[in-house]
Amino acid sequence: MRTRPIISALGALGLLVLIGFGFHRYHYPLGERPCCLPCTLESLREYAGAHDGHFPDGYSSQNALSKVYLEGFISAHLLAGISGDIKLAERELSSRACT
Numbered sequence: 001m002r003t004r005p006i007i008s009a010l011g012a013l014g015l016l017v018l019i020g021f022g023f024h025r026y027h028y029p030l031g032e033r034p035c036c037l038p039c040t041l042e043s044l045r046e047y048a049g050a051h052d053g054h055f056p057d058g059y060s061s062q063n064a065l066s067k068v069y070l071e072g073f074i075s076a077h078l079l080a081g082i083s084g085d086i087k088l089a090e091r092e093l094s095s096r097a098c099t
Contacts, residue, residue, distance in 0.1 A: 043074035069093040
């Protein structure tokens, strides 16, 4: 009966893995994504620090954020949001002319 302790240990380990997976899914139901709002705020502050305290301006918010993106202060991954399309965000932000 040497296999009984091994089977019990594997069962306990499997149960811990399932509990950990459930805990992770409960806290991250949409998956692991970046800290969208705080990181965007920090990128805007960095932009302002590099431009004499001025935040980006433009005729629309998308145009202003494209300035921050094109200068490399923020990634399209952050601007795509929690469930957004990263490739679409890159394409849209790159197509905006900084005026």
